[in-house]
Amino acid sequence: MRRRDFITLLSGAAAWPLAARAQQPAMPVIGFLGAESPDLVESRLRAFRQGLSETDAVEGHNVAIEYRWAEGHNDRLPALAADLVSRQVTVIALPGSTPAALAAKAATTAIPIVFGVAVDPVAVGLVASLARPGGNLTGVTTLNLEVVPKRVELLHELMPTATAVALLVNPTSSTLAKTSTRDAQAAARTLGLELRVLHASTERDFDAVFATLVQRPAGGLVIAPDAFFNSHLEQLAALALRHAVPAFYQFREFAGAGGLMSYGGDVTDTYRQAGIYSGRILKGEKPAELPVQQSAKVELIINMKTATALGLTVPPALLVRADEVIE
DSSP states (O other), rough: OOHHHHHHHHHHHHHHHHHHHSSOOOEEEEEEESSSOOOGGGGHHHHHHHHHHHTOBBTTTEEEEEEEEETGGGGGEEEEEEEEHHEEEEEEEETOOOOHHHHHHHOOOOOEEEEESOOOOOTTTSSOOOOOSSSSSSEEEOOOTHHHHHHHHHHHHHSTTOOOEEEEHHHSSHHHHHHHHHHHHHHHHHHEEEEEEEESSSTHHHHHHHHHHHHSOOOEEOOOOOHHOOOOOOOOHHHHHHHHOOOSSHHHHHHTTTEEEEEEEEEEHHHHHHHHHHHHHTTTOOGGGSOOOOOOOOOEEEEEHHHHHTTTOOOOOHHHHHHEOOO
């Protein structure tokens, strides 16, 4: 073989790995749209990645994830959803926010979307049915919105002589606010209670909310599910304790931060299920054919230190039903 031919052969062989790499398909990308901030949902993100790994999808290895965070500002969600759509991600995952799901649905009918919501996804138009979603969305539902009436009942059980109860909603989350108000009003009416609806969509509103509760005391405060409230969970717990307001929210972290009680679904598992569905879609399954999963698990957490600080006696029947009592 002539020297020139040998060098040409070696040059061609050296180029083969580069050509092979160039022909490999691009790594699929999950667009993760969070309504809160990443530090608040760190443990849930681990659960989401765990769900992905159960379908053999590992971030940084065979799938990439682009994160977008609204930091508790629902008005940012449409632009963030549109940004992920413009980047042509493979699937959009938003396992913790109804407004995020609605924003993503409005942004695309082509890219698969995996949601985690606390509302009836059929009632708000996310899917055609739970068994056969029928479009580009599927996901998981929790009981956090559906148990708002139960929170009213539990608060009444704790404060049986109270004649009124307050409900805090975020008016910028119209779907959650309307549904929470309607359901809480029905529960209050059944119990013979007056329901006072308070509004907050910015941190500045919190002072007015608790000033109102001091001026017109109620038996307690039920905080409606909302990503904005999730982002200020510890602040709300501290304000409730400072103003001696028995307060009730959906997440264990609220009771852990000094709130009186929490009652809601296992949101961490919702993230894991969303991760599983995202991974299955990456493998080729269609969201239209993946039934919406329904999480029925709920937990009641009572902070006895806060109850003592508020001068409350928790009925034994309520303590027995608690999944956890913080001493």
